[in-house]
Amino acid sequence: MAEDAAGAALEVRGLTAGYGSLAVIHDVSFSVGRGEIVGLLGRNGAGKTTTLMAIAGFLGRYGGEVRVDGTPLVGPAYRRSRGQVGIVLEGRSTFPSLTVRQNLQLAGAPVDEAVELFPELRTKLPLKAGVLSGGEQQMLALARTVGRHPTVLLIDELSFGLAPAVSERILERLRAVATALSAGVVLVEQHIHFAASFVDRALIMNEGLVRAEIPAAELAARESEIERLYLGGVDEAA
Numbered sequence: 075m076a077e078d079a080a081g082a083a084l085e086v087r088g089l090t091a092g093y094g095s096l097a098v099i100h101d102v103s104f105s106v107g108r109g110e111i112v113g114l115l116g117r118n119g120a121g122k123t124t125t126l127m128a129i130a131g132f133l134g135r136y137g138g139e140v141r142v143d144g145t146p147l148v149g150p151a152y153r154r155s156r157g158q159v160g161i162v163l164e165g166r167s168t169f170p171s172l173t174v175r176q177n178l179q180l181a182g183a184p185v186d187e188a189v190e191l192f193p194e195l196r197t198k199l200p201l202k203a204g205v206l207s208g209g210e211q212q213m214l215a216l217a218r219t220v221g222r223h224p225t226v227l228l229i230d231e232l233s234f235g236l237a238p239a240v241s242e243r244i245l246e247r248l249r250a251v252a253t254a255l256s257a258g259v260v261l262v263e264q265h266i267h268f269a270a271s272f273v274d275r276a277l278i279m280n281e282g283l284v285r286a287e288i289p290a291a292e293l294a295a296r297e298s299e300i301e302r303l304y305l306g307g308v309d310e311a312a
C-alpha cells in the first residue's frame with residue numbers, strides 16, 4: 075500500500091538530523107498515507123527513535139523537509155503542528171504520580187473516547203498511572219496521544235517488554251485508530267515477525283540510513299535478507 079506522496083499524511087524528504095553537531099540519521103525519505111501503518115525496523119542504535127524525534131521537531135535538523143498533510147513543518151509550524159503530530163516515546167509518555175483520568179485530561183484527550191478505545195482503562199481512571207501494568211501504561215500513553223486526533227502518529231517500540239497477547243491487543247486498537255482517524259502511523263519495531271502482522275510496509279534502517287522498503291506481505295519471506303540489512307549488508311533487492 076505504498077502511498078503517493080501527494081495524498082500523504084506524512085512526507086519526509088532527505089531528513090538529516092542528530093544531537094548537537096553529530097548527525098545520526100542521514101537523508102531519510104519516505105511517506106505515509108492516511109490510514110497507513112509504516113514500520114521502522116532495525117537493530118539497536120540504527121536511528122529509529124532519532125527519526126521519530128526529528129520528525130516531531132524535538133531535534134536539530136541539518137537538512138531535509140517534513141510535511142504533514144502537505145504543509146512543511148518549519149520553525150513555528152512545529153509548535154502549530156503539536157496537535158497534528160502525536161508521538162509516544164518508550165516510557166516517557168505518562169505522568170506516574172497523576173491519576174489515569176488526570177493524565178487524559180492533561181493531554182486534552184476525552185475520557186469517554188479513551189475508555190471506548192481501551193475499555194481496560196475504565197476501572198483504572200481513579201488510580202495513579204504509576205501503578206498500572208506495563209500494557210495498561212502503553213494503552214494510556216496511546217489514548218493520551220490519540221485523543222488529540224493527530225494526522226500523524228509516531229510510536230516507539232509499543233511492544234517492548236510486553237507479553238505478545240497484550241502487544242497484539244494494543245496494536246489491533248492502533249490499526250482501528252489509524253483507520254478511524256485516517257491517520258498516518260510510523261511504528262518503530264525491532265521484531266520482524268511482529269511487524270509483519272501489523273504494518274502495511276516496513277523501512278529497514280541501519281546506521282542512520284534507510285536501506286530498504288519492503289511490503290508487509292514480503293517481510294516473513296525476506297527475513298534473512300532483512301537480517302543482513304540490519305547488520306549493514308548491501309541492499310540487493312529493494
Ligand SMILES: Nc1ncnc2c1ncn2[C@@H]1O[C@H](COP(=O)(O)OP(=O)(O)OP(=O)(O)O)[C@@H](O)[C@H]1O
Pocket residue numbers: 093098116117118119120121122123124125264
Ligand atoms: N541524546 C543523544 N546524544 C547523542 N547521541 C545519541 C543520543 N541519543 C541517541 N544517540 C545515538 O544515536 C544513535 C541512534 O540512536 P537511536 O536511539 O535513534 O537508535 P534506535 O534505532 O532507536 O535504537 P533502539 O532500538 O536501541 O532504541 C545511537 O548511536 C545512539 O547512541
